[in-house]
Amino acid sequence: MSVGQFGTFAIVSGLILSLITIGLFIARLSKPENRLLKIISRLSYTGLAASIFSAFGALGWIVYHREYQYDYAVQHTSNELYNHWFRFAATWSGQEGSFLLWAVWTSIIGFIVCYKAGKYENRVMPIYVSVQGFLCAILLKQSPFLLFLFKHPGMPGVPTEGLGLNPSLQNYWMTIHPPTIFFGFASLLVPYSYALAALIWKDYDDWARAVFPYALLTSGVLGLGLFMGGYWAYETLGWHGFWAWDPVENASFFPWLAMITLVHGLHVQRARGGMARTNLFTGILGFSLFLVGTFLTRSGALASKGPNGQLLSVHAFDDISKSGLIIMEIMLIGYAIVGFGMWLLRLKQIPKQNTTGDNLVSRDFAFFIAVILMLVSCAVVTLGSTTPLFLSWFHHAPMAPQASFYNKVMFPLVALIAITLGCVPWLAWRRTDGDTFLRKLMWPWLISMVFGFGLLLWVQVAQRQLINTLDPQTLDSTMHNWISPAIQRMSVVILGTLGFLAALSNSMLAYRVLRKRPLAAGGWIAHVGIGVLILGVIVSNTFEKTQEITLKQDDGPRTVFGYTFDFVGMTGKAPYGRPIDPDYDQNNHIIIKVTPPGGDSTASGDSSLSFLMEPRWYVPKPSMDEESMGNPDTMYWPAIHKSLGHDLYLALASQPAMNMYRVDLMPGGHVALGPYQIVYLKPDIHPLDYMGALCGIVAPGMKPIPIEPGMKWLKDSTGHPVMNDQGAPIIFKQNEPIPGLTFADGAPGVVILNSLNATTHSADLLFSLPDMPATWNIPLAVTYKPWINLVWMGVLISVLGIMISMVNRTIENRRDFQAAQGKPNKKKK
């Protein structure tokens, strides 16, 4: 049996076993004491999980071993992918592989749910396992195990090379980010299953206890996944940002918002007995929104290029097949209708307990407001991201709201969230005496005011510089271009101050709680993180400075923002070749010596403060296809010099350009180029195929070297020239290495035919020679980002806090459980 047959078999057995498992768990509902049934149902689940693991293993094997007889391997890996981690990580770089990753995590988490659910096991598991069934069905309809020749019947044979992993994915985050975020996604199913089971069996209160640790786990892991994605984007995409409100980013953000809403609601329900209806709603909402997001990012709605051919998202997934899409649609509509339908059906019965009452100075009210704000944020982000879907239903040109939309709308929401965060530590449940509250709030408030005043001064001082350095593109995308600069500065100061207040208030309380009951401080710690995050986003965006410069080789250093930049050199073979050269090194480091303010940038001076920064320049394998040679898809990777207070972010602004030595000659002419003599004998023209210039070069003390630089017409498979959209033929120039003339590093000198006049036959030649080396122009975007580390710190503190809470609630549940075992008649609150 081949590995592909094994994988297909595993998925079929997964589908069958999921149906059997659902049946067995349902059967146990009426016979809860039957031990045999218990063992068989769990065994059946184990078999289901094993099937899914086997399918994943088979796909991993195919991708890792580059089994090109399978289409998936051809699509997602290549011989050049040598790093073992990437070779394996390529497994989840495609549609089907990421579905499998989702299924694998669902199966693993399912074991915990199954064995730890206690009396809920039989109620929760049928709902839970049904998703695994659906995933198996999708993978059957859109199998990753299809043979290449089956999928592409017109092809003459199995290829020996694959298309490779997108270079932007060839990053260590590729090995860790997708598994993390998919763990988060998969775990969203637990609150959904619990909530639906609670609605079906009318158990509106106790499910909140059982599901609490899972809701925290999901929030923490999704938060961590979002952080990794943002950091990855910051590190590789080169636009010195970490969040762009891209639909694919949002698709993991809105389920997270639903989950932290659930966490807060559950906290209220556990502490005060309120919010039972809200929690059942948000429990259903999280997984449903994830399905919406999955559908959005995979249905092709974002990749449908509309009238402009623009992709609405930078993270384009290839389109899912039609039949796979139908199962996705059934899943989305099915789970949403069943979940929300049950909720509506039971709404009247769910006990209502208003804990807020008229006491607005109470923790109850703060939580109530927080839940509303988070749900509204969730709704805004969901609606904004799904706009392309709605528009496509009405056959409207696909459009997505710009980032400025989210920035505008989120601004007041985040400000209100920050105020709530700053106040909640000083509020008690039920009611707090107004004077006591104000007395407790006074000190953090005063300190924040001082901080805010400092921030205001900073903004005032920095703002002149800001106006000068911000280009309109950045202005357009930054937060407040819709209001006057004065209000803009004020809003920045206000939001920054509120973020600081939130961090301060919560850290004061966290410190107090940590000393008494460390595990109970998780919530406060998470709040500190959110405050720090808000502050970080505001400060790093407001005080960011960007300027574009061009470093010219041999032209001396340039100084920007007090930093001096000096081009040192370039690694690889690139310096003397052009990017389309087949010998081209795909991993060029452009080495730049940077001297910070206060350092000595002169060549002879003390360079102890200086450091090297190496932005990289990547051109994918050029020779795959003649068409791509005309238009190589280059990528730039920025270099980041991190320090505690700021990052210096260096990215290529556009493709580095070579200044070669240019020579214009008529047939029979000759000219001196430094120590060299260049002779142009005659043109060699084959219309619609090739044209060249027969030349010679004489170096001092050497025999003349014949050279023939030329250019070629691009042709299709039938031999006809390919025209571009303007109707002109596509012609590309070739680098001609000059074998006798080599640079110190062994690279040959290069000649390029830049143009050849069809009537006069005059030739325009470009040279790079050992004594006349071409020089580089490096266009750089220099960005100074102060306090960006607050952003990363904030998220990590927050995740840490959520994880502490999770441990706390798990221990609490175990204690409750043991107490209940000891005293079976103990009445619940």
Place this chain on the structure above:
Amino acid sequence: MNKAVLIGLLIVSGAMGFTLWAFSSSMTPYVDIHQAEQMGTRVQVRGKILHNTAHWSFTKHTLNFMLEDSHKDEIEVVYHGPKPESFDTAPETAATGIVQKQPDGTLVLESSSMVVKCPSKYDDETKSALRGAYGKA
């Protein structure tokens, strides 16, 4: 109805109104050049880039070029911002901006963002790449 619910409703309705307003101002309609000249608001204009008219100023960070729409109307676009990477090879673009009258009376689309269509980049990428793979095999 108690105060808490009242405040909650206030927040929700306020946010909804604000969202709608922000939404309508963020979505810019696609129009042709004639309409764009009439409207005077932020619009998206789609058309062919007339490459021989393109001029990129590195010091001012502006890109000037003529845009021709499907009715063969032409308008000068002044795009402010970094030059899009694939501009030189792109046949078409959609520029977002406002049509403004210059001192000399000509109408210019002052654009702050531009979406560029790449030639053949997404057309049947797999197939053509596979063809290449055979060439090598």
